[in-house]
Amino acid sequence: MFYQKEIETMQRKEIEALQFERLKKALEAAARTPYYKRTFTDNKIDITKITTLEHLKDIPFTSKNDLRLSYPDGMVAVSKSDIVRLHASSGTTGKSTVIFYTQKDIDNWATLVARSMYSTGARKEDTFQNMMGYGLFTGGLGLHYGAEKLGCMVIPSSTGNSLKQLQLMQDFNTSIIHITPSYALHLVEVIKENGIDPHDLNVKKAYFGAEPYSEATREKLEEQWGLDAYNCYGLSEMNGPGVAMECSCKNGMHIAEDYYIAEIINPETGEPLPDGEEGELVFTHINREAMPIFRYRTRDLTRIIPELCECGKTHRRIERIKGRTDDMMIVGGVNVFPSQIESVLMNIPEVGNNYRIVLEREEGLDRMHIQVELYSKLFQGDMNALKKLNREIGEKLRALITINPRIEFMEPGSLPPSEGKAKRVIDNRKI
Amino acid sequence: MPHQVSVFAENRPGKISRVTEVLSENGINIRAITISDSGDYGIIKLLLDKPQQGNECLKNAGFASTLKDIVAIKIDDSPGGLHKAAALLAGENINVEDAYGFTIREKNQAVFVFQVADVPHTEKLLKNAGFEIISDSELYFI
Numbered sequence: 001m002f003y004q005k006e007i008e009t010m011q012r013k014e015i016e017a018l019q020f021e022r023l024k025k026a027l028e029a030a031a032r033t034p035y036y037k038r039t040f041t042d043n044k045i046d047i048t049k050i051t052t053l054e055h056l057k058d059i060p061f062t063s064k065n066d067l068r069l070s071y072p073d074g075m076v077a078v079s080k081s082d083i084v085r086l087h088a089s090s091g092t093t094g095k096s097t098v099i100f101y102t103q104k105d106i107d108n109w110a111t112l113v114a115r116s117m118y119s120t121g122a123r124k125e126d127t128f129q130n131m132m133g134y135g136l137f138t139g140g141l142g143l144h145y146g147a148e149k150l151g152c153m154v155i156p157s158s159t160g161n162s163l164k165q166l167q168l169m170q171d172f173n174t175s176i177i178h179i180t181p182s183y184a185l186h187l188v189e190v191i192k193e194n195g196i197d198p199h200d201l202n203v204k205k206a207y208f209g210a211e212p213y214s215e216a217t218r219e220k221l222e223e224q225w226g227l228d229a230y231n232c233y234g235l236s237e238m239n240g241p242g243v244a245m246e247c248s249c250k251n252g253m254h255i256a257e258d259y260y261i262a263e264i265i266n267p268e269t270g271e272p273l274p275d276g277e278e279g280e281l282v283f284t285h286i287n288r289e290a291m292p293i294f295r296y297r298t299r300d301l302t303r304i305i306p307e308l309c310e311c312g313k314t315h316r317r318i319e320r321i322k323g324r325t326d327d328m329m330i331v332g333g334v335n336v337f338p339s340q341i342e343s344v345l346m347n348i349p350e351v352g353n354n355y356r357i358v359l360e361r362e363e364g365l366d367r368m369h370i371q372v373e374l375y376s377k378l379f380q381g382d383m384n385a386l387k388k389l390n391r392e393i394g395e396k397l398r399a400l401i402t403i404n405p406r407i408e409f410m411e412p413g414s415l416p417p418s419e420g421k422a423k424r425v426i427d428n429r430k431i
Numbered sequence: 432m433p434h435q436v437s438v439f440a441e442n443r444p445g446k447i448s449r450v451t452e453v454l455s456e457n458g459i460n461i462r463a464i465t466i467s468d469s470g471d472y473g474i475i476k477l478l479l480d481k482p483q484q485g486n487e488c489l490k491n492a493g494f495a496s497t498l499k500d501i502v503a504i505k506i507d508d509s510p511g512g513l514h515k516a517a518a519l520l521a522g523e524n525i526n527v528e529d530a531y532g533f534t535i536r537e538k539n540q541a542v543f544v545f546q547v548a549d550v551p552h553t554e555k556l557l558k559n560a561g562f563e564i565i566s567d568s569e570l571y572f573i
Contacts, residue, residue, distance in 0.1 A: 374439050379495035381437025383467045383474055384528070409472050411441050413493045 001248065001311070003118035003150075004111075007258050008313045015257050015314065020053050022286035023261065029077040030292040035070040056261060056284065057272055061295045067097040067237065076100055078290050088136040089236040089335055096136075099236050100290040106145065108287055109239045112256050113146020116245035119254070119311065120205060120230045122176055124151030127202075129174040131165060131183060132210065132333065134158050136402070138240025139210050139333055143178045143232075146242060152176070159183065159332075160365070162190040169201055176205045178232075180333055181213040181221060182429070186364020188224045199226035207232045209241055210333030211366075212321055231320060237296050238283050244318050252305045252317030259287040262318070263295070264304055267325045275306040280325055281318065299325045329425060331359060332366040336401045338424050341370060344396045350378045350389050354415040361429040368405040370397070376412050432550055433503045433567045434482040438475045439495040442468060450475055450489065457488045462570055463544065465531040476529070478503075478544065482567055500550040503565040504557055508534050508541040516543060519560050525553055542570070 002008045010018070027047040030036035040047060043060055050058070067075065076083070084103045088096040101109070122128070128147040134140035140158060147154045155168050165187060168174065179187070184206060191198050203225060208218070209232035218229050233253050234241035243260060244253035255262045260283050264273045267280040281298045285291075301324065305317040329336045338357060345355050352373040360367045372393070380386075386409065393407045416423065440446040447466075454461060454477075462478040479485040482498060489496035506512040513532070520527060530545035542565060547553045554564050 374495045376490060376493075376495040379437075379439055379497050381435075381439075381474060381476075381497040381499045383469060386439075386472070386474070387469065409439070409441075411439060411493075412495050414441065 001119055001121065002313075003115040008115070008119075008315065010258075010314055012314065016053055018258055019261050019286060022258075023053065023056065023284065024050070026284075026286045026288075026292040026294070029289065030075075030294065033075050033077050033292075035066065035074040036292075036294070053261070056295070057263075059294045061270065061282065061297050062293050063297050064097055064237075064299075067293075068095050071095045072098055073100070075291050075293065077292055078102055083290055087138045087141075087236050087240065089138075097237065099138075099239070101239075102289045105239075105288050105290050108259070109142065109242065110145035110149040112239075112259055113143055113242040114149040116232075116242050116254075116256070117143075117146055117150055117152075117176075117207075119247040119313065120207075120228075120245075121248055122147070122150060122152065122205065126150075126152045126175045126205075127155065127172050128152040128176045128178070129155040129157055129165070129168060129172075131157055131159060131177060131179040131187075137334060138234065138236045139178075142234065142240035142242060143207065147176075162187055163194075166191055166194065166196070169203060170196075173202045175202050176207070177203055177227075178207045178209070180210050181208045181217055182211060182361055182366065183364045184208065184221050184225070185217070188221070189364075198224060201226075203227050205230065207241075207245075209234065211330045212323075215320065233318070233321065235283075235298055235300075237293060237298075238285055239288065243283070247309065247311040247313055249309055249311050251309065252319055254309065254313050254315045254317050255304075257315040260285060262304065262316070264302070265297075267299075267301075275304045275316070278303040278322065281321075299328065301325060327425070329357070329359065329427070331368050331403055334401065334403050336368070336403070340400055341397060341405075344393070344400060345370075345372060348389075348393055348396075350375055351393070351409075352412060355424065356415050357425045359425070359427045359429050366403075366429065368403060369408055370405045371408045371410050371415060373410045373412050373415055432500050432554060433478070433544075433565060433570050434486075434498045435501045435544070435546075436477045436479055436482055436486045436489065437497050437499050438477070438489055440466075440473050440475050442470065442472050446473070447475065450477075450494070453488050453492045453494075454479070454485055457484070459485045459488065463531060463533050463542075467529060476531075478570060480570075499546065501544055501546055502550055502553050502557070503542055503544045503570060505563040505565060506532075506541050506543050508539050512541060513543060516557065516562060519557065519562075520547075520553070523556055525549075525556070 082102045083100045085101045088098045132139040206227050206229045222229050230246040232241050233244040244255045246253050263282040264279040273279045281300045283296050284294045301322045302318045352375045354373045356371040358369040390407045398404050460480040465476045467474045486498050528546040532543045534541040
């Protein structure tokens with residue numbers, strides 16, 4: 001079951017040769033960007049002297065902060081007129097990280113997603129209901145274009161509105177869904193409450209992504225829905241979904257090694273680790289015109305599975321993501337850092353420095369509650385003023401993190417003090 | 432003009448007792464109390480015999496507390512008593528943001544306490560119309 005057999009079944013040596021050839025091109029393109037031009041100069045890197053894949057480790061890592069500092073276009077390698085789209089995800093504070101795509105990049109991404117879907121058994125006869133967020137977030141549009149490329153009928157239903165989702169599934173015989181695992185858990189309950197046995201629906205496959213979940217949850221969801229679920233990994237810095245995806249074996253996600261060079265490093269020392277050892281996943285994008293990125297630190301923890309997969313694909317696999325090396329939260333598929341929230345609260349004089357983020361799951365959807373202490377000296381004793389302040393904080397946060405948190409005012413002194421290692425995030429979501 | 436002490440309180444059991452404990456310990460008497468509630472939190476509004484002192488005590492005890500200017504007038508404890516004042520305010524296009532009242536049985540009188548945007552202006556209008564404006568000290572001696 002191959003979509004691009006030649007590429008998918010390449011011998012390791014051929015993969016490495018292709019990777020090197022593409023790496024060289026990416027380096028040449030990157031040398032034209034302000035950010036990498038400076039990085040190469042500062043680190044005395046002569047890209048003409050990079051003659052093997054091994055030399056990749058001489059290039060410094062790129063971090064989310066580097067992307068933020070080069071906002072908006074310090075890493076762009078093509079002229080603006082060649083860019084056809086941008087996507088954005090949250091930075092650690094203030095500015096987002098923005099990724100640009102040329103038409104060729106969008107086409108390549110779609111091909112990659114189509115190929116990954118194909119290896120799970122998806123075909124042009126399928127109806128694909130895409131229940132991921134559309135917009136700046138890459139999750140929705142990434143699989144949308146891939147499924148269209150494959151020839152599926154795409155229902156761009158996006159998130160929420162469970163009864164409508166159910167109706168679409170019934171009326172159009174949806175056979176594949178793309179959904180967050182938490183929403184899948186909720187939706188299956190809604191289906192049952194409406195007197196419908198989910199096994200009677202035509203849904204045979206699900207792609208789960210955008211948030212961490214356990215193997216036990218996968219089994220539970222497969223059983224409740226009566227489908228096969230495939231893990232899907234991606235991050236906007238590397239395009240979005242499709243960076244690594246499971247095949248029909250459902251035993252680890254194949255990295256698209258013709259697009260990316262994956263490394264596992266020790267997150268403390270930055271030293272590369274051999275295949276099989278657990279560490280931080282690092283990606284180099286070698287197949288994107290608009291924005292080459294080298295050695296991007298994902299902060300995701302996993303290991304590369306050294307053994308070959310039974311499906312015959314030679315691209316190596318990564319295991320399910322085990323955790324993060326930073327304090328990033330994933331809320332409804334959106335990346336949020338506590339530091340972003342802090343940066344907003346610090347500029348609101350009426351609230352104190354103490355805050356707490358409480359994450360809950362209500363009806364399958366993530367909800368963020370932010371508890372803030374009122375600063376006694378600026379309390380006006382007026383309910384309207386409090387409501388206005390509540391709205392103001394909510395709007396400022398929404399503008400920054402794109403999700404709508406609920407702001408809860410607390411009495412002064414009721415939250416744990418800010419000194420030391422106060423626990424700022426309480427995650428009550430269970431999955 | 433009299434003052435009301437407004438205290439922020441999370442909406443959970445014990446919110447009143449934590450406030451009354453502080454006032455009780457400091458020998459401060461409560462003339463009237465009301466709570467504005469928004470669901471998650473509320474504002475406890477208090478008329479105290481010693482508003483400044485009460486406010487300080489509550490602040491020292493860690494509460495978000497503040498003094499607010501309010502209008503308090505005497506009205507007759509009889510049908511139409513409040514209407515006279517309300518009609519006047521309506522006629523002058525003055526919006527009453529928050530209000531409460533209490534009666535003084537032995538004097539057959541009542542006190543109407545309310546919040547408006549412009550306290551001095553409202554007091555002047557009511558005074559000119561013959562209403563008796565009550566001050567902090569008078570509130571306590573009623």
